[in-house]
Structures are given as C-alpha cells and as structure tokens.
Amino acid sequence: MVLRREPTARQVRLGVELRRLREAAGLTAREAAALLGTGRVQMSHIESGLTGVSEERLRRLASHYACTDKEFIDALVAMATDRTRGWWEEYRGLLPTQFLDLSELDHHGSFRQEVAILFVPGLLQTEDYARAVFSSRVPELTSEERESRIRHRMARRVVIEGPSPTPYEVVIHEAALRIRVSDRTTSQAQVARILELSEADHITVRVIPFDLDGFARASSTMTYVGGPVPKLDTVVRDAPHGSVFIDTEAQLNAYRTRFHRVQAVSLEPERSRDFIHKLAREL
Incomplete structure (x- = not known):
C-alpha cells in the first residue's frame, strides 16, 4: 500500500487512538499485527496515520483490544472510512x-x-482585521501568502x-x-x-x-x-x-x-x- 506523504491531523488522530487502545490492552505492535495477519511495520504505519485501515480490520482490532465502547468504535470507523474532500483542499x-x-x-x-x-x-x-493580523507576521509574508491566508480565513x-x-x-x-x-x-x-x-x-x-x-x-x-x-x-x-x-x-x-x-x-x-x-x- 502506498504510504501517505503528509497525513492529515485527523488521520494521525485515528492512528493515535488505535495505539492507545492497543497499549491499554497490553499488546505490542507485533502482537497486534499478528491479529491482522500483517507485520509490525505495517502496524506502525497504521498507528502513525501513514496508511489507512479498513472498517473490518478496525473492528477486529477493537474486539481483540476488548474495547466495548460502541459509540467510540463507530466514531473511529467513521474517521477511517471518511473520504471527504472539503473546500479547504483547494489550498493544499x-x-x-x-x-x-x-x-x-x-x-x-x-x-x-x-x-x-x-x-x-x-x-x-472581518477581512480588514484579518489583513492587519497577517500583515504583522514575522517573518513578513509575501503578498501572495498573505492573501491566501486571508481568503482561507474568510472561507x-x-x-x-x-x-x-x-x-x-x-x-x-x-x-x-x-x-x-x-x-x-x-x-x-x-x-x-x-x-x-x-x-x-x-x-x-x-x-x-x-x-x-x-x-x-x-x-x-x-x-x-x-x-x-x-x-x-x-x-x-x-x-x-x-x-x-x-x-x-x-x-x-x-x-x-x-x-x-x-x-x-x-x-x-x-x-x-x-x-x-x-x-x-x-x-
């Protein structure tokens, strides 16, 4: 699987929560990986947000970790399966x-x-207030950088x-x-x-x-x-x-x-x- 070059904070958070569940269960990354039929490196990639995890695999891990909080698990599944590409992607x-x-x-x-x-x-x-704030940045922003930040803040x-x-x-x-x-x-x-x-x-x-x-x-x-x-x-x-x-x-x-x-x-x-x-x- 191709690794993400720059995972989003949301993707990283999912990995962090899976690692916390694993550690609370007292399992090593190698042991958790064995439950999925994969290796420790792949488990590390999942827990660092560098690669995704399917709903089936996530629920299997949660079961082995003895996590019984259904709402929490469902929320993690929603994070794992979310494919939203919001308006902010135009600023990537x-x-x-x-x-x-x-x-x-x-x-x-x-x-x-x-x-x-x-x-x-x-x-x-307001736009004028935001412009004043970004204009005071040190080091100074270029006009293009400043205007991009202002448009993003207004959006x-x-x-x-x-x-x-x-x-x-x-x-x-x-x-x-x-x-x-x-x-x-x-x-x-x-x-x-x-x-x-x-x-x-x-x-x-x-x-x-x-x-x-x-x-x-x-x-x-x-x-x-x-x-x-x-x-x-x-x-x-x-x-x-x-x-x-x-x-x-x-x-x-x-x-x-x-x-x-x-x-x-x-x-x-x-x-x-x-x-x-x-x-x-x-x-």
Whole structure:
C-alpha cells in the first residue's frame, strides 16, 4: 500500500487512538499485527496515520483490544472510512498543512468553545482585521501568502455562517476588543460584526471586562472543539510555529475545566452585548 506523504491531523488522530487502545490492552505492535495477519511495520504505519485501515480490520482490532465502547468504535470507523474532500483542499500546496487541518477540524466538530485574550478569534474577524493580523507576521509574508491566508480565513466562516452552523461559544477579553490591530475604522467594523453575530441562536458571545474579578487563574487563549464523542474532542493552541492540537484525556479534562472557569467569571450574553455596545461608542 502506498504510504501517505503528509497525513492529515485527523488521520494521525485515528492512528493515535488505535495505539492507545492497543497499549491499554497490553499488546505490542507485533502482537497486534499478528491479529491482522500483517507485520509490525505495517502496524506502525497504521498507528502513525501513514496508511489507512479498513472498517473490518478496525473492528477486529477493537474486539481483540476488548474495547466495548460502541459509540467510540463507530466514531473511529467513521474517521477511517471518511473520504471527504472539503473546500479547504483547494489550498493544499498554497498554505501550510496546519491551516487545512484546522479547517477539517472545523468541518467535523460538533461544537466549538473559544477564549480570546488579545485578538478577536479568526472565525469572527472581518477581512480588514484579518489583513492587519497577517500583515504583522514575522517573518513578513509575501503578498501572495498573505492573501491566501486571508481568503482561507474568510472561507472558514462557513462553520458558523453556513447552512449547517456549529454551536459556538466564545469568551473575549476586553483587551481583544480594544486593541487596534489597524485603525479606528477597522476596529469599529470588527466590533459591529461581533455584535451582529452574537444575535444568532447558535452563537454565544461573552465578555471579560478589565475590571472583572476572578480571572487570573484562567487567562490563556484556547479553542476547544467537540468530537463525535468526548474522547475525540480536540484543543487547539496557537504557538510561534503554528497551531498545536492537544488530545490526551488528562489535557482535555484540564482544558474543559479551564473553559468553565472562564465562562463562570465572564459576563452573561445579554450583559456582554450591552458592554460591547458601550465599547463601540467609545471607539
């Protein structure tokens, strides 16, 4: 079987979950491979996402691993048999694969929760705001690289503005609303867009004002994307070299707790809209 040159984050995640099941069952890669009538190298390729696995083989492995979580197994089968080629594929070769992986995660997510401290989240950004953000990158992007990133970011908005929008809850610090990434006009248009989107039934916007107590222990940017089952949730963190996907059970539990803490100290949605309206008049 031809190996994938660059497996997607979703393909890698499937392999990781199969490896976790194997290790929980106390089997070596060689022993698991024998169950499929193949070799250890082929098993390594499956668990690293370099090659796929059929539904029959996946269910056989799950049975030998004594995994009885039917919903989880069915979700893994859906990942293994998915042949979706989404809109983001047109950017393959134009953008780093992390951009495509993020779009694929958007597409398959069951819900999305986000905390933003210094910048307005990408899904809420206007084109001018996004252009200002990408124009400030170091090292500097070429005009072609910058415009490709802007078009991709605008296309990503389908996840909350398309025909089947994903439930989205975002907590935004006052700093992100006030910082002028460009000029006054851009900031005013950006705040107006957030207010407009906050009226949608599937979008909840909360604000953390500067003078709100109890925020210090939960003050980090994060994105939490729900999977088909909680075990397949994913946290996305931005790093200097790009987005980092986090998916271990302990880390997921920690970030769930972190989001709930931020949510608990933020303003309620109605008060948040009032706050943003007031802020908009000050810009």
